[in-house]
Amino acid sequence: xxxxxxxxxxxxSDHTEKIIAxxxxxxxxxxxxxxxARTISKPVSCPSELPKWNYDGSSTGQAPGEDSEVIIxxxxxxxxxxxxxxxxxxxxxxxxxxxxxxxxxxxxxxxxIFSNPEVAAEEPWYxxxxxxxxxxxxxxxxxxxxxxxxxxxxxxxYCAAGADKAFGRDIVDAHYKACLYAxxxxxxxxxxxxxxxxEFQVGPxxxxxxxxxxxxxxxxxxxxxxxxxxxxxxDPKPIMGDWNGAGAHTNYSTKSMREEGGYEIIKxxxxxxxxxxxxxxxxxxxxxxxRLTGRHETADINTFKWGVANRGASIRVGRDTEKxxxxxxxxxxxxxxxxxxxxxxxxAETTLL
Amino acid sequence: xxxxxxxxxxxxSDHTESFIAxxxxxxxxxxxxxxxARTISKPVSSPSELPKWNYDGSSTGQAPGEDSEVILxxxxxxxxxxxxxxxxxxxxxxxxxxxxxxxxxxxxxxxxIFSHPDVVAEVPWFxxxxxxxxxxxxxxxxxxxxxxxxxxxxxxxYCAIGADKAFGRDIVDAHYKACLYAxxxxxxxxxxxxxxxxEFQVGPxxxxxxxxxxxxxxxxxxxxxxxxxxxxxxDPKPIPGDWNGAGAHTNYSTKSMREEGGYEVIKxxxxxxxxxxxxxxxxxxxxxxxRLTGRHETADINTFKWGVANRGASIRVGRDTEKxxxxxxxxxxxxxxxxxxxxxxxxTETxxxWKSN
Numbered sequence: 001x002x003x004x005x006x007x008x009x010x011x012x013s014d015h016t017e018k019i020i021a022x023x024x025x026x027x028x029x030x031x032x033x034x035x036x037a038r039t040i041s042k043p044v045s046c047p048s049e050l051p052k053w054n055y056d057g058s059s060t061g062q063a064p065g066e067d068s069e070v071i072i073x074x075x076x077x078x079x080x081x082x083x084x085x086x087x088x089x090x091x092x093x094x095x096x097x098x099x100x101x102x103x104x105x106x107x108x109x110x111x112x113i114f115s116n117p118e119v120a121a122e123e124p125w126y127x128x129x130x131x132x133x134x135x136x137x138x139x140x141x142x143x144x145x146x147x148x149x150x151x152x153x154x155x156x157x158y159c160a161a162g163a164d165k166a167f168g169r170d171i172v173d174a175h176y177k178a179c180l181y182a183x184x185x186x187x188x189x190x191x192x193x194x195x196x197x198x199e200f201q202v203g204p205x206x207x208x209x210x211x212x213x214x215x216x217x218x219x220x221x222x223x224x225x226x227x228x229x230x231x232x233x234x235d236p237k238p239i240m241g242d243w244n245g246a247g248a249h250t251n252y253s254t255k256s257m258r259e260e261g262g263y264e265i266i267k268x269x270x271x272x273x274x275x276x277x278x279x280x281x282x283x284x285x286x287x288x289x290x291r292l293t294g295r296h297e298t299a300d301i302n303t304f305k306w307g308v309a310n311r312g313a314s315i316r317v318g319r320d321t322e323k324x325x326x327x328x329x330x331x332x333x334x335x336x337x338x339x340x341x342x343x344x345x346x347x348a349e350t351t352l353l
Numbered sequence: 354x355x356x357x358x359x360x361x362x363x364x365x366s367d368h369t370e371s372f373i374a375x376x377x378x379x380x381x382x383x384x385x386x387x388x389x390a391r392t393i394s395k396p397v398s399s400p401s402e403l404p405k406w407n408y409d410g411s412s413t414g415q416a417p418g419e420d421s422e423v424i425l426x427x428x429x430x431x432x433x434x435x436x437x438x439x440x441x442x443x444x445x446x447x448x449x450x451x452x453x454x455x456x457x458x459x460x461x462x463x464x465x466i467f468s469h470p471d472v473v474a475e476v477p478w479f480x481x482x483x484x485x486x487x488x489x490x491x492x493x494x495x496x497x498x499x500x501x502x503x504x505x506x507x508x509x510x511y512c513a514i515g516a517d518k519a520f521g522r523d524i525v526d527a528h529y530k531a532c533l534y535a536x537x538x539x540x541x542x543x544x545x546x547x548x549x550x551x552e553f554q555v556g557p558x559x560x561x562x563x564x565x566x567x568x569x570x571x572x573x574x575x576x577x578x579x580x581x582x583x584x585x586x587x588d589p590k591p592i593p594g595d596w597n598g599a600g601a602h603t604n605y606s607t608k609s610m611r612e613e614g615g616y617e618v619i620k621x622x623x624x625x626x627x628x629x630x631x632x633x634x635x636x637x638x639x640x641x642x643x644r645l646t647g648r649h650e651t652a653d654i655n656t657f658k659w660g661v662a663n664r665g666a667s668i669r670v671g672r673d674t675e676k677x678x679x680x681x682x683x684x685x686x687x688x689x690x691x692x693x694x695x696x697x698x699x700x701t702e703t704x705x706x707w708k709s710n
Contacts, residue, residue, distance in 0.1 A: 008355035081363075082354055146491075158412035159380075159387035161575040163490050164584045173436065174360035176390065181368055190389030193412050227357050297411070309422045309450070311411060318407075319422055319450040 013085045017042045020087040022080060023053055024219050025072050025094055028061025030104055031234060031337050033219050035089075043086050047074040050090060054097075062094065062102055070102060071095045076212040081178035082223060089182065089219070091212045107211070110345035114207040116353065124348050125258075125328070126210035127187065127203030127251035131336050132221065133238045134168045134196050135231040142196035142239065143167040143230055154244065157195040167196045171228050175200065175221050182220060184213045193297075194244040203251065207348075211340035236335035237290035245291030245298065246336035252347050253328030262326030269351040270306050270315050270329060276350050277304040277314070283342050285335025292333065299332070364438050370395050372439040376406055376425050377572050378447055381414025383457055384587060384690050386572045388442075396439065400427040403443060407450075415447065415455055423455060424448045429565040434531035435576060442535065442572070444565045460564065463698035467560040472705050478611075478681070479563035479697050480540065480556030480604035484689050485574070486591045487521040487549050488584040495549035495592065496520040496583055506595065510548040520549045524581050528553065528574050535573060537566045546650075547597040556604065560701075564694040589688035590643035598644030598651070599689035605700050606681030615679030622704040623659050623668050623682060629703050630657040630667070636695050638688025645686065652685070 012018070019042070024035040036055065044050055057063025057070035072092035080087040093107040101108035113119060134143040144167025145151050156165050172189050179186040179200075189200045200221075202214050218234075225232040237245040256265045273280065281288065281301060294300035299314040306315035306329075308322045314333050321327030334343050354360050365372065377388040389408065397403055410416025410423035425445040433440040446460040454461035466472060487496040497520025498504050509518050525542055532539040532553075542553045553574075555566050571587075578585040590598040609618045626633065634641065634654060647653035652667040659668035659682075661675045667686050674680030687696050 005355045009359070079368075081360060084354055155414070156385060159389045159408065161386060161388065161572065161579055162585060163579045163582050166579055169579065170357055170361055174357050176373065177363045177365055177436075178354075178360050180365055180371060180373075180392065181363060186392060188389065188391035224357065224360065297409075307419070309420050311409060311421050312419060323450075 009084065011085050012087075019043055019085070020080070020083055021050060021090050022083075022088070023072055023074070023090045023092050024216065025055070025092045026104060026106075026215065026339075028104060030106075030339055032060070033215070033222060034060055035219065044077070044088075047077055047090065050074040050077075053092075057094075057102070062104060069097055071097055071099075075107065076209070076216070078182040078184060078216050081181045081220065089216055091216050106339050106341040107208070110211060110341040111208050113345040113349050113353070119348050119352050120207070122254035122256060122352055124207055124344075124352070125204040125253050126340075126344050127201055127205075127328075128210060128214050128340060128344075129199055129201045129247070129249040129251070130214060130217070131192055131197060131199045131246035131248065133194070133233045133235065133246055134171065134198070134225065135233050135238075137229055137231055140231060140233075142194075144196050151195050153242065154193050154195075157191060158193045159191050165195065166191050168198065168228070168230060171221075171224055171230060172198050172200070174224050175217075178220050178224065179217050182216065184217050184220075185209075186217065192244065192246075194239070197238075197244065197246060204253075207344075208341075210344050214340040234337040236285055236287050236337055240290070242296075244296045247291065247298070247332065248285070248334045248336050248338045248340070248343070250331045250334050250340075250343055250347065251328050252331060252344075252351075254352065257328060258326055260326060263321065266317065266321070266327070266329050270317075272350050273315065273331070273347070274304045274306075280346060280350070281333060283338075283346055284333050285338040287337070288333075288335040291335055362437065365440075366438045372396070372441065373433070373436055374403060374441050374443050375433060375436075376427065376443045376445050377569065378408070378425055378445045379457060379459075379568065379692075381410075381457060383459075383692060385413070386568070386575060387413055388572065397430075400430055400443065403427040403430075406445075410447075410455070415457060422450055424450060424452075428460065429562070429569070431535040431537060431569050434534045434573065442569055444569050459692050459694040459698075460561070463564060463694040464561050466698045466702050466706070469706060472560070472701055475607035475609060475705055477560055477697075477701050477705070478557040478606050479693075480554060480558075480681075481563060481567050481693060481697075482552055482554045482600070482602040482604070483567065483570070484545055484550060484552045484599035484601065486547070486586045486588065486599055487524065487551070487578065488586050488591075490582055490584050493584060493586075495547075497549050504548050507546050507548075507597065510544060511546045512544050518548065519544050521551065521581070521583060524574075524577055524583060525551050525553070528570075528577050531573050531577065532570050535569065537570050537573075538562075539570060545597065545599075547592070547599075550591075550597065550599060557606075560697075561694075563697050564692075567693040587690040589638055589640050589690055593643070595649075597649045600644065600651075600685065601638070601687045601689050601691050601693070601696070603684045603687050603693075603696055603700065604681050605684060605697075605704075607705065610681060611679055613679060616674065619670065619674070619680070619682055623670075625703050625707060625709055626668065626684070626700070627657045627659075628709050629707070633699060633703070634686060636691075636699055637686050638691040640690070641686075641688040644688055650685075
């Protein structure tokens, strides 16, 4: 076991029943992910078998120094692609010692909405398209871009290959397999329009699982960029000017939308979303006004419009859905830095409750 | 799984029945290749079992923004040499939502020609010699050439070895094995006359497969140059002056040509090609006029001539074919940036279906 890597890749299950559980939570900004690990004496089969834990909330802007304990409740388990073996990643949410969700805990409210009988009966499915930008370390300039300058204009980069067109594919491909290994329902990846920008999709997942999976997928991605020496950005408009922003288009359907006559249900749902456009936009990510300009395949932030196959709309309905009279629709408004607990539960709430 | 490479090389089949399918298509310029991946939940044995997919055609110059969906139809499956395991590459072609091939879809018409009964009966074989140039990233100057200058004149580089004569062999060799792994019928490779230029050959393949395999071989090559940090060029005359261009010589035979008396069939076929020289040239690649000068082992673009063992001709017949009275011939006119669907289908159409009256 001479190299560091040999030790990192050690398969402990040959030697002990103990496993390592990496507890993951969302920090004070609502986007910063935090984690720490503990030894568990033997494998578990569900989150409720794992102990609650706590962390120093005053170090993440989530509690005052003189009363700093924040309690983390395990909510979802995934296999750990970094430690392998029986080791796990655990998605958690945060509570006060008295058992109240702290203000940045958006999962708690989402879980309430998803366990409402009317929502549960409709089995809401989500497919989230997470876009992100890779940046060169230290200069924070997009990967592949000349420092102090710009690459040629957008056009050649979308889904492209080649050393002059695709930057960071090994990160993207490592992430794809790592997520599949972890048990995340990752459905695909593609290179995006802006060079150095990529996308992965998680779904279709039901209810609260969609957001749990997306948060852990984001965590895995940041762990991988850490290995690669590259910085991960979820900023919705990382570079000003004639460069695409980054979104988190959220595809959505309910049982009724997926059955005969679903297209009418879809249209009614879109109508309701239109009536609450401002409320949704306020919850769809900070800085979204820099991205939703009406250009670069977005609809202007103050406009609500929907259309079939229309990538310049707030809501897009696919041609298949139109043709078959049932299916799903895509809310293109959420920014890449949205909180999936907030967005998925809000869409469910507006359209079903 | 400490390293990035450990994750990239993970064998998923130990953990799930799901696998990854990389859908590959030709973009709006007719030469840019695009791809994206999706998870498939259980094994498939043929392209028809894979779902159709779609992409944003407004981002590749193939559809307007307000009606941007272009539909991908899976047409051929290959093993994925980058992801390994049960993962696959899928060559696709592009249609409107109404089911019509979009204008840049050259495969659809080729497939029609290749399924014509007269053509099927003749079992057309193709062997395509794809030349290409490797360029240094950022400066876009050929690999191995001094930036701001030129290497010594052509002569020492063809099929050569040595750090001063062969540039980028690891890309070429990686590509060779990757294509064999993928199931592509790659028949050989060699270093070319211009330093930094290489060639690989795919074939003999029957009918539409020649185009499918050549496109995937090109895709695999660009993925490999991406890994190597080198830029791939299919320009037919990357450096003006006394430097060879890059072609895609297309070797061709039909059942009748391969049998007794085939040499006469070959001569008749070449005659037909001569009568449609202008039409073929127009479809044989953009910028070919910079390459087909009559020098550097080409025939002038406006001249049609053929000859045995003649590398300065438009069409070359090998000495073996002449001696045995049967075999195949080589159309040396196509440029490296030709579309193999177009070229293979057109040669077939002119020699088997077109009536010269």
